[in-house]
Every structure is written in structure tokens, then in C-alpha cells.
Amino acid sequence: MEVTMNKKVRAAIYIRVSTEEQHLNGLSLPAQKQALTEYALKNEYEITGYYADEGISARKSMRIRKELQRLLKDVQQDRIDMILVTKLDRWFRNIKDYQITQEILEAHHCCWKTIFESYDSSTANGQMVINIMLSVNQAESDRTSERIKAVFDYKRANGELISSRMLPYGYIAAKGHPQKDPETKDLVQDAFEQYFTSCSIRSVSRFLHDKYGNHAPSDSIIERFFKNEKYAGRCGANHSFCEPYITYDQFLLIQKLKEHHTHTGSHNDTYIFSSLIQCPVCRKHCTGFRRKYQRKDGGCSIYIRYRCSGKYNCHFGATPSEKQVEAYMISCIFPSIADSFHLTTRKKDAKSLARTKKSAESEMKRLNTLFLKGRLKEEEYEWQYQILEKSLSDDHALHSHADNCPDNWKSLYNSLDKAHKNAFWKSCIESIYINAETHQISGFCFL
Incomplete structure (x- = not known):
């Protein structure tokens, strides 16, 4: 496929690296970006944009490669003349998705080029070579995945961390092993103690923000304290993954309490039996609400009552x-x-x-x-x-x-x-x- 040379070529730079490849080969997005940028400037191409998929294997469906999808949308809007990649395996290892992408590129007169390899997609012979290499890359990808999984299994068996990113708030990596973070462990411990006092994540969040101010984590992070079994020292089949903040029985109790959790009414009242009373018809739990009564003396009394949380679909009206x-x-x-x-x-x-x-x-x-x-x-x-x-x-x-x-x-x-x-x-x-x-x-x- 030829690109008209009477105007400056509009080149898009696509870079990709999977999590496995980062661990095995140390491939990095910055290194790819630098090499592709230098190539584009050397050939006087106009760089229209950078598209980077990090931590995604080329064997995965192209639908989950968000940056690739964004790139193809720009191609379909005729904003790009050429796509630059370092190697074929950065582009595709899945033959089916490659063929789909190639049809889109041809329909919009866009070509692609590898700067470290020589491929010609404009001829039948060139297409045959590309398909053969994609098959080879696909097989190599499978072998790489198996090697990485073997390394990960070995690390898990020896209690070593695969990546520090798998550690939740309150833990840090020390010599390849997880340990409690000295700077945040008191906060996490306070969070669990407050939960077992109030049985309310909302109450825990208020407590932490009152006590720690700007040093308190966000509400979404606090909520994850009570979902992640790592706080009980477990990670899948590894029951001694790290030093726990709570026992596993306490973790299971938290999950049980959360199953019965229902939100309080708009007045932010505390209802004594919130999420405990069960509807006899639909089995959902009842929520508290306030009901006002006009007294004979003209005053107003407020009573707390409970009704089925599925009141719009349940006929039980008590x-x-x-x-x-x-x-x-x-x-x-x-x-x-x-x-x-x-x-x-x-x-x-x-x-x-x-x-x-x-x-x-x-x-x-x-x-x-x-x-x-x-x-x-x-x-x-x-x-x-x-x-x-x-x-x-x-x-x-x-x-x-x-x-x-x-x-x-x-x-x-x-x-x-x-x-x-x-x-x-x-x-x-x-x-x-x-x-x-x-x-x-x-x-x-x-x-």
C-alpha cells in the first residue's frame, strides 16, 4: 500500500507491552515510544498521536485493547496515513484480529510499518510472510505465558510477591515479601476496630476522616478494607500470605454482615434493627423510616418503623x-x-x-x-x-x-x-x- 508523498505523512505511534513481558524481558513503553518518535522525526513524519496499551497481551481480543480501538476510530475518520510500531508482535499475535484490522486500514488507505523489522503488506507474498510470522509469534506467546506462570507459581509457593501492585492499602513490599506498612498500619487497625464497634462502613469512614484528616484514604479504599481477604492474611490458596490485621473468621463475619446491609433513610437516622428484620414474603430485609403523627394537642410525634426494602414489588405492607x-x-x-x-x-x-x-x-x-x-x-x-x-x-x-x-x-x-x-x-x-x-x-x- 502506497502513501502519497506530496504531503507530509501523518503517522500514529502505537506501543504495547503485556504484564508478562514486562516481568520477563523488561520491555517498556517509554523505550518503544522513544525509538518510534526518533524514527518519525528522522523521516519527517507528522506525529498525530500516541496510542499505548499497557499490561495487555496481543493475544487478547482487540476489543479490550482500548488504545487500539481509539487508533482505529481515528483511522476510520481518515486522520492517519501510517501506523508505526517497533515489531510485528507489538502490533498483533492474533491472526483473526489482524485480518479484521487490515481490512479497516485498507478501506481508509492507511498502512503500517515496523521500524525494527521489514514487512510489506502491499503484496500477496508479503501478506503470506506476515501470516506465517503471526503464527510463529502466537506459538511463542503461548510458551512465554507458560514460562511466566511457572515463575509466578514458584514465587507463590515460596511466599514471594509477584508484584507490589497486588498489595492492598496498609501493606508494603520488603525484600520480595509483604509486610505491614509502618506508616498506615495503625489507621487500618483502627478501621477494623471501629467496624466491629459500629458494624457500619460509613461510620468507619467518618471516624477515620475525623481522626486522621487529610491522611485518611478515600471512601472507596476504606470500603475495600472489608472486601479483601489479604487483610486476613490470605491470598487464594495461600493461607499465610502476609501478617493479618484480622482473623479469617472475622473476615467471614464481615462478609455475612455486609450481605444483610441496607441503607438508612434520608434523615441519616440510626435504626437499631437495620438489616436484621426479614420480610416473610420476599425474604428481603426491612429498612427503617420515620413516620409523623399529629397529636390532639397540635404537636407532632415521630415514630420509627420498619418496612420491606422491596416495598415496590412486594405486597407485604406491615x-x-x-x-x-x-x-x-x-x-x-x-x-x-x-x-x-x-x-x-x-x-x-x-x-x-x-x-x-x-x-x-x-x-x-x-x-x-x-x-x-x-x-x-x-x-x-x-x-x-x-x-x-x-x-x-x-x-x-x-x-x-x-x-x-x-x-x-x-x-x-x-x-x-x-x-x-x-x-x-x-x-x-x-x-x-x-x-x-x-x-x-x-x-x-x-x-
Whole structure:
């Protein structure tokens, strides 16, 4: 394809490097840009623009190469006569996408040129050579990817970082390994402590901005604190990726609390049972709202009530008041704990409970020994071990609630403000149920 030479050639510079190639070969966008710019100036081309796709493999679909898409739009608007690239593999390694792009270029009388290689797309023989080289580059790309993945797997197995960019806020890279950032670790720790006090990310954000001012991270970064399992020391299959800020059980609890989260009303009120009351029809959680009542003396009273968050698509119209729900929960919570967890018995028989735990652990060790000696089939071993494991887990879960309920808990509860009451209920209750027929609170379940 020939370019008319009676006017200055309008040249676009396209540069690309994948993440894998940066790690393996140290290829860089600045180096490509410098070489292409020098070539264009030497040949007195008019540089119309730079188009750089960073961290994207040429094997990927051309649709996700945003800068390539922008380049082709400019070609279709007849703004470009020639596209300059360093090598063919910077341009394409995918034969199908190359053919599509070539059709667009030919339709708009635009050619492309590699400055470190000699390719001629204007002849049939030249096109054949290009297709052969694209096939070779495609195969080489696959081999490169396999080598890089092997390197990454080795680093993961040895607890080494692949890239510092994978570290979240609150961590830094030190000699190839992640560690807590001395400058921000206190802030991150404060964020998690505040969350377990308020069970509200919005409250955490306000707290951090009040305490740290301009040094506090953005709300979007704060929100990611509670999504990223790396803060629990894990990264995929690696359960000891880094020093954790929270335990993995705490991380799972955060995810569970977030699933039930609903936004408060426009008045920014704190609703004690926000995201806890479940609609009996659609199973969505109810949100709090304010309702005004005109008194006979001319004054106005405001009551807090709850309604289904899917009110526009759900026909359940009951709106229980916050006072009614609170009275029910206060009257039921402690007897329920006493009945479910045998609180009085537990206090009297603490030694007996300890013996039970020790006995279960001893039995688990015995099962392990029998299995290793081949005296127990795998199915029988798994079945008995799971029973013992569940017994220990259930005992721990039941008595943890009892431990958190001192004898004077009701007076302590009444001294809390609404935000801390909400945090209290969220720390132990998963859902509160409403009877679909009577519209009364009918029960609840613990976390």
C-alpha cells in the first residue's frame, strides 16, 4: 500500500507491552515510544498521536485493547496515513484480529510499518510472510505465558510477591515479601476496630476522616478494607500470605454482615434493627423510616418503623415499630440464650465442659492413629472425625454467646446509644422474623 508523498505523512505511534513481558524481558513503553518518535522525526513524519496499551497481551481480543480501538476510530475518520510500531508482535499475535484490522486500514488507505523489522503488506507474498510470522509469534506467546506462570507459581509457593501492585492499602513490599506498612498500619487497625464497634462502613469512614484528616484514604479504599481477604492474611490458596490485621473468621463475619446491609433513610437516622428484620414474603430485609403523627394537642410525634426494602414489588405492607421489636427482643434474648446454651449449667460445670473438650480432642487423635495404621477405612474415619469436629465447634459457638452476656447486660444495653445498640444486635443476631398473618414478631436466629 502506497502513501502519497506530496504531503507530509501523518503517522500514529502505537506501543504495547503485556504484564508478562514486562516481568520477563523488561520491555517498556517509554523505550518503544522513544525509538518510534526518533524514527518519525528522522523521516519527517507528522506525529498525530500516541496510542499505548499497557499490561495487555496481543493475544487478547482487540476489543479490550482500548488504545487500539481509539487508533482505529481515528483511522476510520481518515486522520492517519501510517501506523508505526517497533515489531510485528507489538502490533498483533492474533491472526483473526489482524485480518479484521487490515481490512479497516485498507478501506481508509492507511498502512503500517515496523521500524525494527521489514514487512510489506502491499503484496500477496508479503501478506503470506506476515501470516506465517503471526503464527510463529502466537506459538511463542503461548510458551512465554507458560514460562511466566511457572515463575509466578514458584514465587507463590515460596511466599514471594509477584508484584507490589497486588498489595492492598496498609501493606508494603520488603525484600520480595509483604509486610505491614509502618506508616498506615495503625489507621487500618483502627478501621477494623471501629467496624466491629459500629458494624457500619460509613461510620468507619467518618471516624477515620475525623481522626486522621487529610491522611485518611478515600471512601472507596476504606470500603475495600472489608472486601479483601489479604487483610486476613490470605491470598487464594495461600493461607499465610502476609501478617493479618484480622482473623479469617472475622473476615467471614464481615462478609455475612455486609450481605444483610441496607441503607438508612434520608434523615441519616440510626435504626437499631437495620438489616436484621426479614420480610416473610420476599425474604428481603426491612429498612427503617420515620413516620409523623399529629397529636390532639397540635404537636407532632415521630415514630420509627420498619418496612420491606422491596416495598415496590412486594405486597407485604406491615410496618412494625422499633419500640415493639426492641421490647420483644429484650424479653426473649436472655431466656433464649439461657435455654439454648444452658448458661446456668455451664457456669456450674465449667470443669466438666473442659473435660468434654479434652475427651473429644483425645478421641480425634486416636482416630488419626488408627487411620494412619490402616485399621480404619477412609469413609468411617471421615464420618467419625466430622462428628467430633462438629461437636467441638458447636460447643464453642454456643458458649461464646453466653460469655458475652453478663448478668447485668440489660442495664448495660439501656445505656447504649442507637448506633451501639445496632452494633450489639448485629454482633449476635442474623435475622428477626415476622409472622406473615399476624404481622407480629415471631422469632429470631443467632449468627
